[in-house]
Amino acid sequence: MHFLPFKLRIVPRTLQFKQPAGTSRGIYYDRKVWYIVLTSTDPQIRFTGLGECAPLHDLSCDYDDNYEQRLREVCAEVERTQNLDSNKWRHLPSMLFGLQTAFRSAAGSLAGNYLKLYPSDFTQGKRGIPINGLVWMGSYEQMCQRMEEKLDKGFRCVKLKIGAIDFESELALIRQLRSRYSKEVVELRVDANGGFTPTDAPKRLEALAQYDIHSIEQPIRQGQWDEMAKLCANTPLPVALDEELIGVNDFEQKNALLDTIKPQYIVLKPSLHGAFTGAGEWMSLARDRGIGYWTTSALESNVGLNAIAQWCAAIDEHTTMPQGLGTGQLFVENFDNAPLHIEGDCMWYGSPQQRAFMNEIEQYKDIWREPVPTVTVHTSGSTGQPKEMQVEKVRMWDSALTTLQALGLQEGNTALLCMPLRYIAGQMMVVRAMAGGLQLIPVAPTSHPYAHLHEAPDFAALTPMQVYETLKVPHERSLLRRTLCLIIGGGAISPDMAKALHNFPHPIYSTYGMTETLSHIALRRINGPTADDAYTPLEGVEVSLSDEGTLCIYAPKVNAERLVTNDVAELLPGGRFRILGRRDNVVCSGGIKLQIEDIERRLMSLGVNYQITAVADERLGEAITLLYEAETDMADTLDTLCRTLLGKYEVPRHYIRVEKLPRTETGKPARSEARRMAEVRCH
Structure with missing residues (x-):
C-alpha cells in the first residue's frame, strides 16, 4: 500500500x-x-x-x-x-x-474526514448496521438483569457469554428467556469461548438446541481440528468458529482449516484474524464453501470499532445478519470523536440530524439531475415573509463557476456545507461542489459547524453568527484559523469580529448578495494587509445607484434583468461600493430619518446580543427600540451606555429583554418579527 x-x-x-x-x-x-x-x-x-x-x-x-x-x-x-x-x-x-x-x-x-475510511450507504447515513446485544458473563442475577436491559433497548438478537457460572444455571437462564421470548422475537446466540471439553460438548449442545439457539461460538478450545470437525458434522445447532481462526494467517492453512472442520459459520475479527486483508480472505473462502459469517469487534476502542463497522458495511453491503459491533460502549474513557451512534439494535454513522441532512443533500442532487430547467429556493425572510422562487439551473452553474474562479478553488478541495438547503446559500455550495469537483463536508446546520470536525476544510461559507460562536471555542477557532478560504455572508460583520479575524493567515471575505443574485456578486476582504471596507464586484457584474440612492445590480449571468435593491449604498472609484443600510430599515422618529444598521454598528461594544427595531409612537411617529438577551433586567445600564455611544435622537426609547432574539433559519436578524415582538411588549 x-x-x-x-x-x-x-x-x-x-x-x-x-x-x-x-x-x-x-x-x-x-x-x-x-x-x-x-x-x-x-x-x-x-x-x-x-x-x-x-x-x-x-x-x-x-x-x-x-x-x-x-x-x-x-x-x-x-x-x-x-x-x-x-x-x-x-x-x-x-x-x-x-x-x-x-x-x-x-x-x-x-477527502476531508479522517474518520471516514470506507465510503458506503452506511457512511452516507442511508443505512444502519444491525447488531447484536452482548450480555457478559456474571452471576445468574447479573446476566438476567443485563439481558432485560438489552431487550428494553430494542435488541432483537442477543449474544450470551457462557462458561463463567455452572452450565445448569446458564441453561436455566436461557430456559427462562425462551419462555418469555420466542425465536421470532429474539434471536439468541451463545459464545462459549472454548469453555467446553470435547467430551461434554455434544451433550451440552443437545441441551442448548432445545431452546432455538441460533448458533454457538467456539464450543471447544481452538487447535483441536479433528474434534471440532466431529462436532460440526453432528451438531444439533450451528457452530461458529472464532478463536479457531487466530494464528491461521497463511492462505493455504485457511483452506485446510475450513475443508477439515466444515463449520456452519465463522466469526471475523480483523484485529485477530489478519486485519482487513486477512479477514477478507476468510470471507471469500467461506463464501466459496457456503459457510456463513458475520463480523465482530475484539474489544477495540472506537477508533478500531469505527474502522471495522465501515469495512463491514462496505464489503457486505446488503447483509441483514446482526453483527457484533457494540463494544465501543464498554469503556469509561473512549475515543469520543467517532461518529458512531447505536439506536435500538442498529449502529448508525452520524446523529439522526446529520443523517437527515446528508440525505437531503443527496435528494437535492437528484433534483438537480432531473431534466427540468429550474429548482425551487426560498428567500430568507429577514425583512418579511419568506417566499418561493424558481431559479434557472444554468444561471446557478454560471454563478458557481464565477465564485470558483474568484476564490481560486481547485478540484479536490474540501468544502464545508453547513447551510440549510431551502435557501440559496446552501444550494450554491452544492452546485459549486458539482461544478468544481469539490469534496463536500456536510454538517447539519448549527451555530457551531466546526464542533465535530477534526480537520479544517479548504473552503467554508458561514454566517456572522456561526463565526461568532466558533471563535468562542478554542478547538473550533483553531480549525477556523486553518481554513484556507472563508466567506461570510447573511449579515453585517462587527468591528470586533473583523478585529478577531484580522491576523488569520488565509483569505477571509465578507460577501454581498441575495437570493435574486444567486448568492454573492461582490466580495470584501476583511483580513490581512489587503483588508478593505468596500465591496468589489465579481467578473461580469456592474453596479450603479437608483434615484433613491439604493444599489442597482446588472449581472446578466445570474439575472437577466437590472436589479434595484433596497440597500442604500455609496459608489467608489473602480466599481467598488459600500452598503450603508436598507431603505426599509429606515426609522422616521420625530421627523428625523435614522438607519437601523448604522445604530447597530455603533452599539457593538454593548456586551449583550441585541437588535434595533422601532414601534409606533403617538408623538414621534416611530420610537427606536432595543431588544436584548440577558438573564436579568439591564435597561438602566444599557440606557447609560447608549447615551454615550449614540446621538441624541438615536437613543432607544424602549429597552426590552427577550429570551432569544428573532433570527431567520440562516441566522439573519428577522426584522419584521423583531418589530412585532416589540409592538406586543410596548402596547
Whole structure:
C-alpha cells in the first residue's frame, strides 16, 4: 500500500472497562491499546491518519511482553520504505490492522474526514448496521438483569457469554428467556469461548438446541481440528468458529482449516484474524464453501470499532445478519470523536440530524439531475415573509463557476456545507461542489459547524453568527484559523469580529448578495494587509445607484434583468461600493430619518446580543427600540451606555429583554418579527 510522504507515531493508551467483562478465560478490568498516528511530511499536503493496534494478551497470535518494541520496529520499517506491504506483515494481525486503519484514515483525511475510511450507504447515513446485544458473563442475577436491559433497548438478537457460572444455571437462564421470548422475537446466540471439553460438548449442545439457539461460538478450545470437525458434522445447532481462526494467517492453512472442520459459520475479527486483508480472505473462502459469517469487534476502542463497522458495511453491503459491533460502549474513557451512534439494535454513522441532512443533500442532487430547467429556493425572510422562487439551473452553474474562479478553488478541495438547503446559500455550495469537483463536508446546520470536525476544510461559507460562536471555542477557532478560504455572508460583520479575524493567515471575505443574485456578486476582504471596507464586484457584474440612492445590480449571468435593491449604498472609484443600510430599515422618529444598521454598528461594544427595531409612537411617529438577551433586567445600564455611544435622537426609547432574539433559519436578524415582538411588549 503506497501513500504520500508520511511519518508514523505510536501513542499507548490504557482503557478502563465500565464494569468487569467476564469470559470463560477470566475477567477483563482494563485494556491496553496502541494508537498509530500517520501524518504528512510534505508541508504542502495536509493529512492525518489514525489507527489502533488492540491485541488481546491471552488470544492474539502477535502479542508478547515485547509487543510495543516490535510494533515500533514494524512502524520504523514501514516509515523507512514509505510503503505498507500487507502480505509481509500478515503474521502480525493486530499491528497490520492498526497500520491499515491509519492508511485508510489518511486517505479519508485527504477527502476531508479522517474518520471516514470506507465510503458506503452506511457512511452516507442511508443505512444502519444491525447488531447484536452482548450480555457478559456474571452471576445468574447479573446476566438476567443485563439481558432485560438489552431487550428494553430494542435488541432483537442477543449474544450470551457462557462458561463463567455452572452450565445448569446458564441453561436455566436461557430456559427462562425462551419462555418469555420466542425465536421470532429474539434471536439468541451463545459464545462459549472454548469453555467446553470435547467430551461434554455434544451433550451440552443437545441441551442448548432445545431452546432455538441460533448458533454457538467456539464450543471447544481452538487447535483441536479433528474434534471440532466431529462436532460440526453432528451438531444439533450451528457452530461458529472464532478463536479457531487466530494464528491461521497463511492462505493455504485457511483452506485446510475450513475443508477439515466444515463449520456452519465463522466469526471475523480483523484485529485477530489478519486485519482487513486477512479477514477478507476468510470471507471469500467461506463464501466459496457456503459457510456463513458475520463480523465482530475484539474489544477495540472506537477508533478500531469505527474502522471495522465501515469495512463491514462496505464489503457486505446488503447483509441483514446482526453483527457484533457494540463494544465501543464498554469503556469509561473512549475515543469520543467517532461518529458512531447505536439506536435500538442498529449502529448508525452520524446523529439522526446529520443523517437527515446528508440525505437531503443527496435528494437535492437528484433534483438537480432531473431534466427540468429550474429548482425551487426560498428567500430568507429577514425583512418579511419568506417566499418561493424558481431559479434557472444554468444561471446557478454560471454563478458557481464565477465564485470558483474568484476564490481560486481547485478540484479536490474540501468544502464545508453547513447551510440549510431551502435557501440559496446552501444550494450554491452544492452546485459549486458539482461544478468544481469539490469534496463536500456536510454538517447539519448549527451555530457551531466546526464542533465535530477534526480537520479544517479548504473552503467554508458561514454566517456572522456561526463565526461568532466558533471563535468562542478554542478547538473550533483553531480549525477556523486553518481554513484556507472563508466567506461570510447573511449579515453585517462587527468591528470586533473583523478585529478577531484580522491576523488569520488565509483569505477571509465578507460577501454581498441575495437570493435574486444567486448568492454573492461582490466580495470584501476583511483580513490581512489587503483588508478593505468596500465591496468589489465579481467578473461580469456592474453596479450603479437608483434615484433613491439604493444599489442597482446588472449581472446578466445570474439575472437577466437590472436589479434595484433596497440597500442604500455609496459608489467608489473602480466599481467598488459600500452598503450603508436598507431603505426599509429606515426609522422616521420625530421627523428625523435614522438607519437601523448604522445604530447597530455603533452599539457593538454593548456586551449583550441585541437588535434595533422601532414601534409606533403617538408623538414621534416611530420610537427606536432595543431588544436584548440577558438573564436579568439591564435597561438602566444599557440606557447609560447608549447615551454615550449614540446621538441624541438615536437613543432607544424602549429597552426590552427577550429570551432569544428573532433570527431567520440562516441566522439573519428577522426584522419584521423583531418589530412585532416589540409592538406586543410596548402596547
